[in-house]
Amino acid sequence: MTDEAFPYTRRFLQGRSRDALSDREKGLLEGLVDKVERFTAPHTILNRGDVVDQSTILIEGTVARVIHEDGKRHIVALHVPGDFVDLHGFALKRLDHDVVSIGSVQIGFAPHDRIQKILETEPTLARMLWYSTLLDAAMHREWIMKLERLSADGRLAHLVAELWQRLDFVDLAGENGFSLPLTQQELADACGTTSIHMNRVVKKLRETGVVDISRGQVTVLDKTLLKELGAFDPAYLYGRGPLKLT
Amino acid sequence: MTDEAFPYTRRFLQGRSRDALSDREKGLLEGLVDKVERFTAPHTILNRGDVVDQSTILIEGTVARVIHEDGKRHIVALHVPGDFVDLHGFALKRLDHDVVSIGSVQIGFAPHDRIQKILETEPTLARMLWYSTLLDAAMHREWIMKLERLSADGRLAHLVAELWQRLDFVDLAGENGFSLPLTQQELADACGTTSIHMNRVVKKLRETGVVDISRGQVTVLDKTLLKELGAFDPAYLYGRGPLKLT
């Protein structure tokens, strides 16, 4: 059976574990998705503090997890298609962050009672779902390291390298870059700096021939420089796909 | 049965879920611990990249999770007694960070095959273990927010407030502070700054009457100021215990 038979979870399968699952299990995973929604304008899908009874899987586009604090937004995670965005909501129930769409997105919703049933009856899938939340935490740790260690240009380089790699896992990376609908303000929110300073950094990386970010498109000019500047080692992503940046 | 019957997991039970478990389940949890070790000097217990077949629970003292990068150490998480330090190692197997002891610590080891058995047969405990790793991720997210949003004094204030709260959950917080064996260098490593600058910040917080950190002892001088400065809202800890700082 081809992956096209699983329109909602296709990217998830590409990213992690296509070969580890039987077709029956893939079908069960696909069956988690209850309904699908598309948002074309920026939209806050879930709010911090919400009590949730379903989790969301990103099918297409980009979403961010955001913590608002006195008027400023701080991006604590970015997601690519195939990611379970708030699977942790299944156990924690109350969200500690907002979930917002960036650009045009398509999202699937998985009711918690369906997840519950899978957990009880499908040990392989249960393990995989847990695994998926642990990978999330590993990325968080790398972001912490990035924020503690790197200055603004390094942070941007790291962000670009990570997104490129993660998009590559789900077959969405181009040969020399990828499409990224983030504004400079949003890049700044993800790197813990201001849009003015992010503008300086974007300009600098462009002029030094590292990476060009403009009009929603990332073009990597020198992947070695990019990796060095971002102190990027993809090991924490635990990926099984081809490691384009390695 | 009193909690003293569970010497290894007593703090874990105090922190989260004492009432949610039957005595039988508490016994099973306690039985996860295979052997116990004590380290009196600073010691690297596990290394990044290690393939692990057991997970560690902190019984007494402080441990840090550390990512080394060109000679510098970056603390990505700190743990208090009762924490499962690397439960994620059960699923991920390969560690993406070191685990190091700070001061004198006592640590229990839980072989993965025992955890596996619990997961297969004890849904309540399985859920609780998953929950525990998700809480870990929630703290990571808060650290990301803290690093993105706060300057060095705010970061230190946040760190102190968080540790005080978490120690309170496990009955280890004092009325006006707590014992903390971190050096200024280590505080700097956890706040993404240098020891020199951390020294400035420690001095400033002491002089402005927020908190006094000296000789391994944290004395909170003004908890309202501390919370404000650190933008600290304990909601993300999802705690059930008394919220001393609220």
Place this chain on the structure above:
DNA sequence: GTTGGAACTTAACATATGTTAGTGGCCGGA
């Protein structure tokens, strides 16, 4: 095409933080 707003860009200045260098105190080992 015009208009309005959002995104991008730049400049000048203030501040936080990093860097390098060095001091003195404390404590444990020889």
Place this chain on the structure above:
DNA sequence: TCCGGCCACTAACATATGTTAAGTTCCAAC
């Protein structure tokens, strides 16, 4: 007892980043 090393602390200077205030480009709605 002395010694050596780690830790706390300070100073002077360099740099990265934040802040405020503009101007410009781009694009979409009308």
